[in-house]
Every structure is written in C-alpha cells, then in structure tokens.
Amino acid sequence: MAAHVPKPPGYLQMLSNGARYFSGLEEVVFRNIEACKELSQSLRATYGPSGLNKLVVSHLQKILVTGDSSTVLREYQIEHPAANMLVLAMRMQEEEVGDGRTLVLLLAGSLLDRAGSLLRSGLSVPEVIKGYRQGCQRALEVLDELCCGQLEALLDEGAVADAVRTPIMSKQCGYEGPLSQLVARSCVAVSSGGHGDFDPDLVRVCKVLGAGVGDSVVLGGMAFKKEAESLVTSVRDARVAVYSCPFELSRPETKGTVLLQGPADMLGFGDGEERLMEAQVRALLQAGVTVLVVGGKVGDLALHYADQQRLMVVRLHSRHELTRLAKAVGATPLLKLGTPSPEELGNCDRVYLQEVGSTQLVVFEQEKGAPAVATILLRGPLHGLQDQLEEAIRDGVSTYRSLGLDPRLVPGAGATEVELALRVAAHGASCPGLEQYAIQEYAHSFQDVAEALIRNAGDQERQVIARLYAAHQEGHRNLGFDMESGGADLLDAAEAGVWDPLLVKRSAIRLATNAVVTVLSVDQIIMAKKSGGPKPRGDNPNWDEPPDHID
Numbered sequence: 001m002a003a004h005v006p007k008p009p010g011y012l013q014m015l016s017n018g019a020r021y022f023s024g025l026e027e028v029v030f031r032n033i034e035a036c037k038e039l040s041q042s043l044r045a046t047y048g049p050s051g052l053n054k055l056v057v058s059h060l061q062k063i064l065v066t067g068d069s070s071t072v073l074r075e076y077q078i079e080h081p082a083a084n085m086l087v088l089a090m091r092m093q094e095e096e097v098g099d100g101r102t103l104v105l106l107l108a109g110s111l112l113d114r115a116g117s118l119l120r121s122g123l124s125v126p127e128v129i130k131g132y133r134q135g136c137q138r139a140l141e142v143l144d145e146l147c148c149g150q151l152e153a154l155l156d157e158g159a160v161a162d163a164v165r166t167p168i169m170s171k172q173c174g175y176e177g178p179l180s181q182l183v184a185r186s187c188v189a190v191s192s193g194g195h196g197d198f199d200p201d202l203v204r205v206c207k208v209l210g211a212g213v214g215d216s217v218v219l220g221g222m223a224f225k226k227e228a229e230s231l232v233t234s235v236r237d238a239r240v241a242v243y244s245c246p247f248e249l250s251r252p253e254t255k256g257t258v259l260l261q262g263p264a265d266m267l268g269f270g271d272g273e274e275r276l277m278e279a280q281v282r283a284l285l286q287a288g289v290t291v292l293v294v295g296g297k298v299g300d301l302a303l304h305y306a307d308q309q310r311l312m313v314v315r316l317h318s319r320h321e322l323t324r325l326a327k328a329v330g331a332t333p334l335l336k337l338g339t340p341s342p343e344e345l346g347n348c349d350r351v352y353l354q355e356v357g358s359t360q361l362v363v364f365e366q367e368k369g370a371p372a373v374a375t376i377l378l379r380g381p382l383h384g385l386q387d388q389l390e391e392a393i394r395d396g397v398s399t400y401r402s403l404g405l406d407p408r409l410v411p412g413a414g415a416t417e418v419e420l421a422l423r424v425a426a427h428g429a430s431c432p433g434l435e436q437y438a439i440q441e442y443a444h445s446f447q448d449v450a451e452a453l454i455r456n457a458g459d460q461e462r463q464v465i466a467r468l469y470a471a472h473q474e475g476h477r478n479l480g481f482d483m484e485s486g487g488a489d490l491l492d493a494a495e496a497g498v499w500d501p502l503l504v505k506r507s508a509i510r511l512a513t514n515a516v517v518t519v520l521s522v523d524q525i526i527m528a529k530k531s532g533g534p535k536p537r538g539d540n541p542n543w544d545e546p547p548d549h550i551d
Contacts, residue, residue: 024523025119032082032519033116039083040109043069047102048453049173049483053388065384067171068391069102070094082519089515093507098200098398099167100504106452107512110445115520118441123434129517131428131438136513138427138439139420139446143505146416148478148494150407154191154198154400160184163403164396166412166498171392178214179389183396185218186374191404198404200397204324204375207386210357211379220371221348221364222328224316228362229298232312233353238291240346240364241284242326242333247292247306247313248299249277274301281305283339291351295322312351314362328373329364399501406503411493413480414450416505418468421446450481457483 045052046067053067056075064075073087086108090101115128151163161184168183169176183203190202206223281302284292291312298315306313316322326333331346349367353360356377366372376393380386403409410416421443428439450468451461464481471479471490480498482491491498 028523028525029119029125029520030116032522033112035080035083036086036112036519037109037116039078039086040105040113043072043102043105044109044452045456046072047106047449048456049169050457051102051170052456064387066388066391068388069105071391081525082522085515085518089511093511094398097402097501097504097507099395099402099501100508103449103505103508104512104515106449107445107508108515110448111442111512111516112519114441114445115438115516118438121437123437125520125523127434128438129520131435132442132513132517134431134435135424135428135439135442136509138424139442139509140506142420142423143410143416143502143509146410146419146477147408147502148411149409149499151403151409152407154404154407155188157181157184157188160188160400160403162497163409163499163501164399166500167399167504168392168396171395172389175213175389175392178216179392180396182216182218182376182378183393183400186376187397187400189218189220189371189374191400198401200394200401201324202373203393203397204373205378205390205393206361206375207378207380207383207390208356208359208361209380209383209386210359211381213378213380213389215379217377219363219375219377220366221375222321222325222373223361223363223375223377224314224321225359226315226362227360228312228353229303229315230311230313231307232310235290235312235351236349238312238348238351239288240291240293240329240331240348240351241287241289241340241344242293242322242329242331242346243337244295244319244322244333244335245337246296246299247294247302247315247337248297249273249301277301278305280337281309281311285309285311287339288342288345289340291348293322293325295319314351324373325364328366328371330372399504402501402503406501408502409499410502410505411478411480412498412500413482413491413493413496414453414468415472415478415480415493416500417446417450417453418465418472418480419477421450422469422472454481457481 043054046054046069051067053065054072056064056066056072058064058075059077064071066072070090073090078084078087086105089108090104093099093101093104111132115132118128119125151159153159161180164183165176165180168179172179186203187198191198204222206225208225277299289311291314292306293314293316295316298313303313316325323333325331326346329346329348332340332344334340334344348364350363350365352363352365354363355361357379378386378389378393380389424443424446425440428436428443430436431439447465451465454461454464467490468479468481476492478492478494479490480493482489493499
C-alpha cells in the first residue's frame with residue numbers, strides 16, 4: 001500500500017491538487033509588470049501615421065497584415081491574466097469612443113515600467129498607486145485647459161472632414177484626404193444633427209475589388225455583393241417586404257404518408273401545391289409588394305410564380321444584414337411567409353442590379369430625402385489594402401460619434417502629450433511626500449508616448465523632444481512634431497488642422513490609469529488546475545511537470 005504524502009504546510013495545503021500559488025513583489029508584481037511591458041513593446045511600432053504593420057497567421061491559417069492593435073491582439077489569444085487586463089482596457093476604449101486603443105496600451109505599459117523602477121527604489125505599492133491617481137487627476141484637469149477648438153456644426157461636411165482627418169491619417173497616411181471626405185459625407189447623410197444620438201452602425205462599408213481608392217462613392221442606402229434571384233433586376237418606387245424565412249411552401253417537421261389511388265389523385269396533389277404557391281404570390285402583389293427580401297432558401301416553384309408576376313426577389317444570408325436593410329427601408333422583418341400589412345412594408349426609391357468592376361451588386365438606394373443607412377462603396381486594388389482602409393473608416397466614424405458626445409478638440413502631433421508631461425511634472429514637484437516621485441514618473445509616461453510617435457517616423461526622438469520641451473516652456477503649447485519635414489521643424493498643430501478629440505484622450509488616460517492600478521494592486525495569484533485530460537507527450541522530457549512560472 002502506497003504511503004500518503006502530506007502537502008507542504010502553508011497556503012497550498014488549503015488548495016486542491018494541481019493548484020499553483022504565487023505571492024510577493026518578485027513572483028507577482030514584477031512578473032505582471034514584465035508581461036504587460038512586453039505586450040506594450042510588441043505594439044509600440046504600430047503607433048502613429050508612420051506605424052508599421054504586423055503579419056499575423058491565425059489558428060485557421062488566415063494571413064492578416066494589419067497595424068490595428070485590436071485586430072492583432074484578437075489573434076494573439078493572450079492568456080496571461082495581467083496582460084489581459086490591458087487588453088480589456090483597450091476593448092473598453094473601443095466600445096466607448098472607438099479610437100485611441102494603442103494609446104491606452106502604450107501609456108499603461110510605460111506607467112507599469114516606471115512603477116517597477118519606483119518599487120525597486122524603495123517605494124511601496126500604495127504610495128505608487130496614490131501618486132498615479134493624483135497624476136491622473138491633474139492630467140485630466142490640464143487636458144480641459146488644452147482645448148484649441150471644437151466642431152460647431154455636425155452637419156457641415158467640410159468641418160467634419162477636417163475633424164476626422166487626423167484619426168484616419170494615423171491609420172492610413174496618404175489616403176486621409178479621400179477617406180475623410182467619404183466618412184464626412186456618409187456620417188452627415190444619416191445624422192440627425194443632435195449631440196450624442198449618432199449610431200456608427202448606420203454607416204456601412206461594401207468592399208469591391210478593382211479601380212482605385214479615389215473611385216469610392218457614398219450610396220444613400222445599402223449595397224450587397226450578390227445577384228437578384230428573380231429575372232426582374234430593377235424597380236422604382238419599390239414597396240419592400242422583408243422575411244427571415246424561406247420563400248417556399250412550408251414543410252412539416254415529421255414525415256407524412258399520402259395515399260394516391262390513381263393518376264387523377266397524383267395530378268391533383270401536385271396542382272394543389274401550385275395553386276397554394278400562386279395564391280401566396282398573388283396575395284403579396286395585392287398587398288403592394290414589388291420587392292421581396294428573404295433570409296432563407298428560395299424555392300423553384302415560388303421563383304417561377306414571382307417571375308410571372310414581375311416580383312423582384314433578393315436573398316440575404318446574414319440575419320444582421322437583413323435587420324439593417326429593414327431599418328434602412330423602414331420595413332418590419334417578418335418571421336413567417338404571409339400577407340404583410342401596409343405598416344409592415346418599407347419604401348425604397350430605387351432597387352436595381354449593377355455590375356461594378358466584375359462584381360454584381362444589388363443596390364437599395366434612397367434618392368429622396370435623408371437615408372436611414374449610408375454605404376461607402378470602397379474600391380481598391382488589393383484585399384489587404386481594403387481591409388486596412390475599412391479599419392481607418394471605422395475609426396473615422398467612431399471619431400464622429402465621440403465628437404457628437406463632446407465636440408472639443410486638442411492639438412495632435414504629440415503637442416498634447418508634451419504639454420501634459422511638462423505640467424504634471426511641475427505639479428509633482430510641488431507635492432510633499434513620496435507620492436511626488438510617482439507623479440513625476442506618471443508625467444514622464446506621456447513623454448514616452450510622444451517619443452514612440454517620433455521614433456516610428458524615423459527621427460531622433462531625444463533631440464525632437466528636447467526642442468518640444470523648450471518650445472512648450474516658452475508658452476507655445478500647440479507646437480508638435482512635423483512629420484512631413486522629418487523633424488527639422490516644429491508644427492503648430494491647431495493651425496495645421498492636426499486635431500484629436502478631447503474625449504478620446506480623456507478616456508485613454510482614465511482607462512490606462514485604472515488598468516495600471518488594478519495590476520499593481522494584485523499581491524497574490526491563485527491558479528486552479530486546468531480542466532481536461534492529460535497533456536499530449538511533447539519533446540520536452542519533463543512534459544508532464546507544471547512550469548514554475550506563469551504562462
């Protein structure tokens with residue numbers, strides 16, 4: 001009989017077999033800081049207009065070439081618990097304002113890196129957290145003072161294009177001109193002009209391969225890359241009925257038996273189905289339906305009678321697209337095929353089939369009045385380029401939404417970060433106690449963000465930062481880094497139209513600080529044994545032993 005081996009005394013004796021326990025600065029805090037710092041450094045090169053792309057091969061062997069941080073992190077499949085806190089902060093930034101995700105990651109990584117230096121210098125974790133919170137509060141106060149303008153009219157296409165130009169340029173430098181015009185035209189078309197009531201989902205992107213980016217257009221309605229099911233390909237002043245069910249006779253779920261006693265019974269059985277289908281199509285026509293949109297299969301018999309009655313039939317595979325189309329035309333999605341009421345039908349000025357390049361498109365276009373949904377017909381020579389342009393358009397649309405919530409703008413090109421670093425550091429120098437060191441390190445983290453922007457442009461960040469500090473100390477708080485001159489000159493960001501929404505900066509500072517405080521406040525990590533069967537045997541001779549560090 002095997003002898004019972006007792007568990008070692010301490011915390012582990014209270015846990016189940018296979019659990020792991022870490023505590024202390026060395027095992028928990030410093031390792032969490034190191035993991036978050038590595039994550040931040042891996043995406044530092046993607047920040048700014050001159051940021052580089054990442055080539056990621058997903059678990060499905062799909063190749064992605066992108067500089068969007070959220071797309072890269074979604075494919076990373078990060079398991080480290082502390083690093084996941086930064087990923088959650090980035091997702092929250094995307095949900096709240098839609099832009100500034102990389103800023104959250106870089107600022108949080110720099111704050112944690114400098115917190116590690118403070119802890120090794122002798123400061124305690126509560127002192128660092130207190131200093132960071134004071135620095136965040138002071139940074140938000142200074143940020144309100146740096147406002148250099150605001151978007152006065154949300155329905156002015158020119159002003160909107162200038163406001164969203166900088167966020168688009170940070171993703172696709174060189175295409176910011178045509179993309180900002182497309183974003184402004186589509187957002188203004190579906191916006192009511194009120195503050196805080198814009199839905200980014202009302203702007204849709206349809207990518208059609210071929211031609212150039214300058215050939216992209218905005219449609220007041222929706223376009224789908226598919227052909228019409230029926231022979232009718234164009235309808236004006238259409239009455240649209242939307243069904244999420246198949247367009248055919250309903251079949252019973254259970255098998256049935258039909259007793260036929262002769263040829264007359266067989267012909268009568270077939271004629272009954274035809275008469276029933278013809279009656280349903282005639283009922284749709286009598287209700288005024290001229291365009292039928294279904295989300296399921298289109299039967300041959302139903303399509304035959306639809307062609308006879310000159311009824312246009314379109315099939316959509318996506319439930320989300322079906323719901324969005326119903327919203328665009330003002331129809332009510334119906335679950336069962338039947339005669340719709342007049343209130344359940346939608347209206348569309350023109351529904352037609354059009355060939356763009358070598359792609360067939362079914363277009364629902366509203367030519368009169370303001371459309372409920374706008375579609376950007378995006379052209380481009382490569383699929384990868386179109387994906388990157390779509391990400392830039394999404395950021396531009398999200399920027400328009402954030403400007404509807406708060407129309408204030410702050411100078412870009414690193415001017416805001418340098419001014420925050422200068423004034424928060426001055427505030428830290430005037431504070432008593434050991435928290436002043438944490439406040440000053442908090443201020444230096446803004447300098448690290450500006451240095452990343454300059455470094456990615458290929459210039460000497462130390463020299464440019466020194467010139468920016470000297471200019472800001474003289475009172476020129478809108479001066480930033482001039483990327484086009486290669487760092488030889490400084491740029492007045494407010495006069496040059498390089499703006500960032502104040503709400504994006506505010507949300508990024510707040511979320512990054514909260515994530516850092518959460519990571520620093522963890523003093524113990526308790527990991528239960530992973531569920532599942534035994535691990536497969538690997539090349540490592542100690543494959544069945546758990547590692548002595550957090551994966």
